[in-house]
Amino acid sequence: MKGRDSISEGGLSELRREFRGERGDLIPVLQRVQEIQGYLRPEAIRIVSRWLKISENEIFGVATFYAQFRFHPPGLHHLRVCLGTACHVRGGEQILLTAQQRLGVDTGETTPDGKYDLDRVACLGCCALAPVVAFDQKVHSQMSVLKIQRILDEHKSA
Ligand code: FES
Incomplete structure (x- = not known):
């Protein structure tokens, strides 16, 4: 199972050093993911889900509640x-x-x-x-x- 929940794709590995990996980290983690990748890609939500042990559905529900999160690439x-x-x-x-x-x-x-x-x-x-x-x-x-x-x-x- 080692590595399955690691934050290693798409330049997200640095999140491991910034956060403890607890449920309460969800919003700031999503903010950082968006900062790094420009928006919340499905793969990133999957990685965060495994890492924080929060279902993808729950993460999506939380993220859609806040207007700050984007689910598609930002415009020019x-x-x-x-x-x-x-x-x-x-x-x-x-x-x-x-x-x-x-x-x-x-x-x-x-x-x-x-x-x-x-x-x-x-x-x-x-x-x-x-x-x-x-x-x-x-x-x-x-x-x-x-x-x-x-x-x-x-x-x-x-
Ligand atoms: S309310 Fe618009 S700049 Fe403060």
Whole structure:
């Protein structure tokens, strides 16, 4: 049985050194797996399942509860729309809806061409500039429906 539950595939071996391998490690382990691999691959869930002795179904159930986890490869560009309180009350939902329509994807999805993915986040740490979106590494403040349309249209045609 030795090695069957080892974290050795896909660059996950370092997790053995970072965590004790207990049930309570599940969320931080999944966060690290996603950090390393970009998303939660079925093989990674299987490996974590064996290591932490938690069924794959349970891991999948826990991971789907949290919006932060992805089950498909991330897109080339990341659009994150903040829906924290400050951004929400200043029209964040409308901006998210516009981005969904413009990109043709739902939150947490990637466009079929693999170019963009769309996520909602709880706070980008600059509430005074709400509503805010982050497009790749750049934060755009005081957003509006027109501004998000313009950013996406300009980027798509670049
Ligand atoms: S709530 Fe949006 S940046 Fe804080």
